[in-house]
Amino acid sequence: MSEEDDSDRYRAPALDKGLDILELLSGIDGGLTQAEIAKFLGRSPNEFYRMLDRLVRRGYVTRLEGDRYSLTLKLFGLAQLHAPVRRLASYATPLMRELAVTSKQANQLTVFDRGAAVVIAQQEAPDYWGISIRVGSHISLFNTGSGHVLLAFRSDEERALMIAESEKRAEDMAEPPDFSERLNQIRARGYEIMPSAQTAGVFNVSAPVLGPDGRAIAALTCPYIQLLNFPDAPGVDDARKMLVATAQKLSELAGADVIHSSVQRQA
Structure with a gap:
């Protein structure tokens, strides 16, 4: 089995999705809307609703005015x-x-x-x-x-x-x-x-x-x-x-x- 195949074998899609969001928001000033996040990551906006909700509830992401999402300082x-x-x-x-x-x-x-x-x-x-x-x-x-x-x-x-x-x-x-x-x-x-x-x-x-x-x-x-x-x-x-x-x-x-x-x- 190649290294790539082995990597795919142990993927955790939900975790990958959450990490993708955190990594994206870490480089953005002013936050992004759910649609903008989906566009940046090449996915459907509906794929991120539940993940964003959990990240907000756990304190890693905050929801700003205008339905924009931004990182909190929890990771810091x-x-x-x-x-x-x-x-x-x-x-x-x-x-x-x-x-x-x-x-x-x-x-x-x-x-x-x-x-x-x-x-x-x-x-x-x-x-x-x-x-x-x-x-x-x-x-x-x-x-x-x-x-x-x-x-x-x-x-x-x-x-x-x-x-x-x-x-x-x-x-x-x-x-x-x-x-x-x-x-x-x-x-x-x-x-x-x-x-x-x-x-x-x-x-x-x-x-x-x-x-x-x-x-x-x-x-x-x-x-x-x-x-x-x-x-x-x-x-x-x-x-x-x-x-x-x-x-x-x-x-x-x-x-x-x-x-x-x-x-x-x-x-």
């Missing part, structure tokens, strides 16, 4: 939990530990996954006091420094998809007013600093870990608290500079050749 989120992200967490550990020691603050590393920011690594503060979040915790994109940074360093189209997934995941959460302008400001200065929306007296300081394409693959965040029993502990601005410098080192490890000038300027 799944990829974030794959081996490269685990390697990033491994590479980050000694740098996060050094940051904790020099800043005297806890810090954590988060990635985007299906509508939320997910903590993949965290480092405790070196002394008695500090704020930390458990690895595996899912936190909001809208009211956390990590979420803001993960959104700020993506394209407008990617932001919209991430926000839509977040609103779908937590129906009681909605995009705040003037949110896009705030994200643009974060991108321009290279970091976020904001009072915690969850804990009084805490400031979230966050900076992006950038991939080779300049997009955020992770966010490094320090939940800063003022340490009254350590008068010589770094202030929030010094801690911010340390965190931005650490995020830049992680970006270089992740293969980012060009670090945004605003990050370098503020560091």
Whole structure:
């Protein structure tokens, strides 16, 4: 039996059809109608109705206005939990530990996954006091420094998809007013600093870990608290500079050749 015959023997037509749709939509901006998908793939539109319905229900595809279908970021989120992200967490550990020691603050590393920011690594503060979040915790994109940074360093189209997934995941959460302008400001200065929306007296300081394409693959965040029993502990601005410098080192490890000038300027 030839290799081609052997390949046909183990075909899964329904799976092939679903993968054809995902691969097609991955290269299209603005989505396609069911008829357009059928035309591109040389099939009847009726062949794709049930497959598109399942892909929408499973969260891989979203239906836009005008009956157009577009990819969500679910595949991206799944990829974030794959081996490269685990390697990033491994590479980050000694740098996060050094940051904790020099800043005297806890810090954590988060990635985007299906509508939320997910903590993949965290480092405790070196002394008695500090704020930390458990690895595996899912936190909001809208009211956390990590979420803001993960959104700020993506394209407008990617932001919209991430926000839509977040609103779908937590129906009681909605995009705040003037949110896009705030994200643009974060991108321009290279970091976020904001009072915690969850804990009084805490400031979230966050900076992006950038991939080779300049997009955020992770966010490094320090939940800063003022340490009254350590008068010589770094202030929030010094801690911010340390965190931005650490995020830049992680970006270089992740293969980012060009670090945004605003990050370098503020560091």
